[in-house]
Amino acid sequence: MEPQKFTSDSAKATTSQFIGFLLDSYDLTMILTIAPVLATVLLPPQSPLIAAFDVILAYSLTIIFRPVGSAIFGNLGDKIGRRGDLIITVLGLGISSAVTSALPTYAQVGILSFILFIIIRIAVGIFAGGEYSAGHPFAMEWTPYKWRGLISGIVQGGFSFGAALAAVVEGAFIAFFGLHAVETYAWRYVFLTALAPAAIALAIRLSMKETPVFQDVKDKKMVRKTPLIDLFRKPYRRDFFQVMLYMTGMFFFAYSLFAFVPTILEHAPSIFPIGEADTIYSYGTYGAFAAAVIFGALSQYVGRRRLTLWWAVGTFIVAIPVYYLLIHSATIGNYALAALASILIGIITQGPWGAIPIYLSERFKASMRASGVGFGYSSGIFIGGWFSIYVPLMHNYLFKSIDTPTNIWFSTAVLLMIGAVLVGIGMLLGPETLGTKLIEENPEEKKEEKQPNVK
Structure with a gap:
């Protein structure tokens, strides 16, 4: 059965996923905000913007x-349950992220350093x-x-919190060691903090x-033999492809902040x-x-679908101005205005993600929920994950004169507009999913309930 009260187990589950998702973003932000440093460490000398693109491309x-x-x-x-799965994924995520600290540099082994970076x-x-x-x-x-709704926002907010924490940690390392020391050796310590x-x-x-929901699936003997494959069978495949389209746009939203706001701020005409x-x-x-959150x-209260639709319209309108x-x-070095713009972009691009954990969980049946949520979430990457190619293409062939040769602000705004559409x-x-039960009814029991009681 579904839990009726918010218990200590509910709090633990929320905290667990908040930190797990924080770790994912922490690693991502370390790569993207420290891209200029990694470019000097792992790649031969080249244009700063091209070098940053190379690091971002490796990430994408x-x-x-x-x-x-x-x-x-x-x-x-x-098949085995959510808990056992999560123990494996958090171990793998933490260790593989921390191993980045052991990479040899380009000066030591040449281009092999960048190849090893890609493998990690x-x-x-x-x-x-696997984590989400x-x-x-x-x-x-x-x-x-x-x-x-609230817990969904808190869990998803872990991603943004992880990004904020990573930026603060990196800033602290630069302030304490100095940029030269970070480029030389202290970048390794930054990645060890992921542990x-x-x-x-x-x-x-x-x-x-x-x-309790997965335990109910086991008790009712509804564990599927092939939950992932079942996503692509009728009647579920239409649901999957609808989620895929939606998540493609959401990934454009995400990387309009996480990938390109640091790049915009770190390259001319920015003077920061x-x-x-x-x-x-x-x-x-x-x-x-x-x-x-x-x-x-x-x-x-408003509904997952209705709120997201209105947000998408508003995002399309304000993308270029913000x-x-x-x-x-x-460009003019106005710190307060730049901070305001950054905050507005954070709100616009990441607000709708607050409903993702619950929307996707309500979208798929309990017996295939981990497959549906995970692969549905990740399916947005099939097209959305190539953001590091789309923006340079727009910059080089469509909007270079608007962007300026050394920046990508307009191309990023267009990426966000496409995401909104x-x-x-x-x-x-x-459909609207608000009100959907997370527990799954046994088809056989349901059929028996409908049978007339005939003697």
Whole structure:
């Protein structure tokens, strides 16, 4: 049965997934905000913007492996349970992220350093894809109905919180060691810090028990033999492809902040040094965290579908003005205006993510929920994950004169507008899920209930 009260197990499940999702974003942000440093460490000398693109491209290539992790661990989470799945994924995610600290430099081994970096990113991508496959259902299945929207926002907010934490940690390292020391050796210490949240999440998960919803699936003998494959069979495949379209747009939303706001702030005509640029970016992640929590809570009253549709329309309208505010304030060195623009972008791009954990959990049956949530979430990467190619293409062939040769602010705004269109269409094609039960009825029991009592 579904939990009726918010218990200590509910709190543990929420905390566990908050930290697990924080770790995913923590690693992502370390890569993207420290891209100029990694470019000097892992690559031969070249244009700063091109070098940053190379590091971002390496990251986006590894993002493509997240669906692999979602397929593996989503299927496993529907067969053995959410808890066991999550113990494996948080171990893998924490260790593979920390191993980045052991990479040799380009000066030591040449281009092999960058190849090894890509291999580690692949491992991180696989375990990250598995993390939300079982993690989102784990948190949602421990949450009573009236708290679903708020807890969904808090869980998803862990991603933005992780980004903020990473930016603060990196800024602290630069302030303490100095940029030259970070480029020389201290960047290794930055990546070792990923072990701390991984250890906390692991300790919580080891103390937890399986969700009552999955236990109900086991008790009713409804565990599927092939939950992942069942996603592509009637009547579920239409649901999956609707979610895929929606999530493609959502990934455009996400990377309009996480991938390109640091890049915009760190390159001319912006005059901010890297430390200030990262701090300004971190303000955007604070706004993102607050927006995700508030959006998730509001969706419990307004509805997941309706709220997201209105948000998509508003995003399309304000995308260009808000990115213009960012680049203009960075060009004239107005710290307060740049911080405001960063916060607004964080709110706009990350607010709708607050409903993702519960929307996807309500979209798929309990016996295939880990597969549906995980692979449905990751399916947005098939097209959305190539953001690091779309923006340079738009910059080089369409909007270079608007962007300026050394920046990508307008191309990023257009990426966000495309995302808003895809999110809107995706939501229009799907139903409102507010009020959906997370527990799954046994078809045989349902059939027996409908049979007339004839003697």
